[in-house]
Amino acid sequence: MATFTQTVTGVPAKQLPRYEQAAESKHELDWADLVTLDLSKFDAPGGKQALAHQLKDAVHKVGFFYITNFGLEQEQVDRQFAIGKELFSLPTEEKLKYRADLEHGNYNGYRPLGSAELFPGLRDNVEMYNVFKYIPELERTQPEVINEHWQEIEGFQRHIAEDVVQKLLILIAIILELPEDYLTKGHRYDDISECHLRYMIYHARTPEENERYQNLYSRGHTDFGSLTLLFRQPIAALQILTADGSWKWVKPHPGSITVNIADVLQFWTAGYLKSSIHRVVAPPPDQSGLDRLGLLYFLRPAQDLSLKTVDSPLLERLGLKGDEDEAGSIKAGDWVRARVKGNLDKAVAGGQKEKAVLGGVKVKYYN
Ligand SMILES: O=C(O)CCC(=O)C(=O)O
Numbered sequence: 001m002a003t004f005t006q007t008v009t010g011v012p013a014k015q016l017p018r019y020e021q022a023a024e025s026k027h028e029l030d031w032a033d034l035v036t037l038d039l040s041k042f043d044a045p046g047g048k049q050a051l052a053h054q055l056k057d058a059v060h061k062v063g064f065f066y067i068t069n070f071g072l073e074q075e076q077v078d079r080q081f082a083i084g085k086e087l088f089s090l091p092t093e094e095k096l097k098y099r100a101d102l103e104h105g106n107y108n109g110y111r112p113l114g115s116a117e118l119f120p121g122l123r124d125n126v127e128m129y130n131v132f133k134y135i136p137e138l139e140r141t142q143p144e145v146i147n148e149h150w151q152e153i154e155g156f157q158r159h160i161a162e163d164v165v166q167k168l169l170i171l172i173a174i175i176l177e178l179p180e181d182y183l184t185k186g187h188r189y190d191d192i193s194e195c196h197l198r199y200m201i202y203h204a205r206t207p208e209e210n211e212r213y214q215n216l217y218s219r220g221h222t223d224f225g226s227l228t229l230l231f232r233q234p235i236a237a238l239q240i241l242t243a244d245g246s247w248k249w250v251k252p253h254p255g256s257i258t259v260n261i262a263d264v265l266q267f268w269t270a271g272y273l274k275s276s277i278h279r280v281v282a283p284p285p286d287q288s289g290l291d292r293l294g295l296l297y298f299l300r301p302a303q304d305l306s307l308k309t310v311d312s313p314l315l316e317r318l319g320l321k322g323d324e325d326e327a328g329s330i331k332a333g334d335w336v337r338a339r340v341k342g343n344l345d346k347a348v349a350g351g352q353k354e355k356a357v358l359g360g361v362k363v364k365y366y367n
């Protein structure tokens with residue numbers, strides 16, 4: 001295994017202030033009905049099969065689900081929120097030293113406030129900091145607060161990448177009637193890929209600003225990679241576009257991670273797995289004055305893998321494996337970078353639109 005040689009300062013890590021989670025909203029919102037997978041059942045006899053059975057409809061029809069008992073204590077999760085909070089409190093000029101090369105579709109590093117235009121002339125209220133995997137090929141200079149805690153961050157990433165995500169990929173392989181290691185092979189921590197742990201912050205807006213922005217924090221979109229894991233943030237804001245065309249809120253259940261299927265799994269399964277459209281809106285009135293910190297892990301496959309439909313007996317039986325595979329010539333890494341670049345495009349008046357990304361394949365955007 002490669003060893004990583006990130007420069008550390010030699011100065012003992014500063015104490016981080018304890019992160020206090022916000023109180024949940026008292027508003028009764030129109031919550032999405034999502035299944036919860038208890039991952040502690042994974043290693044029990046027949047556990048994987050039972051979990052795969054539970055997951056099958058959810059990943060086909062909704063694309064979103066919760067997981068619990070994923071092997072991280074709330075305290076470990078809160079430490080990551082504390083790192084994110086510290087990072088975003090740095091002066092803007094300091095953060096800009098670590099700006100990601102967004103123009104080339106590279107998300108490694110800082111994405112400044114207002115990078116995406118939501119409506120013509122109206123920019124987003126989001127900052128992001130993406131920490132790619134700690135492998136030599138992806139090394140970059142990082143702010144002090146990241147370097148001071150890099151071993152903890154790497155340990156956190158590795159637990160997600162080498163334990164949680166591996167279990168989920170095995171369940172999905174079982175659903176697709178593929179060998180259990182079929183998907184895990186393309187998602188190793190030491191592969192060059194764009195997987196990252198993301199700290200992000202949505203800055204609260206005034207009620208007047210929210211009105212101008214039609215309450216939108218982040219446009220409806222699908223995610224670019226294989227899976228996205230969203231650590232629980234009690235400030236409600238995430239919504240899913242459901243099959244009947246209505247938006248439903250995602251409830252931040254204690255002790256859970258919200259997981260969603262992203263584009264690459266949709267390509268590999270000719271649409272059987274749903275890369276669902278979701279968006280982020282202004283929180284309900286009792287939380288709308290709060291900045292909303294986010295902690296997410298974006299799983300992406302080894303960059304050279306093609307987006308060709310996999311040889312799944314299930315997909316064969318369903319008649320989904322046709323001769324036409326328009327994404328077959330696209331590489332996963334190229335898809336992800338094209339979509340990162342696309343996020344910098346100017347907003348188009350009139351809302352919903354479709355946009356060609358690569359090789360004639362298009363994506364839809366929603367407000
Ligand atoms: O902040 C959230 O709840 C979701 C963020 C999201 O969808 C994304 O960053 O892709």
Ligand SMILES: [Fe+2]
Pocket residue numbers: 221222223228278
């Ligand atoms: Fe997303």
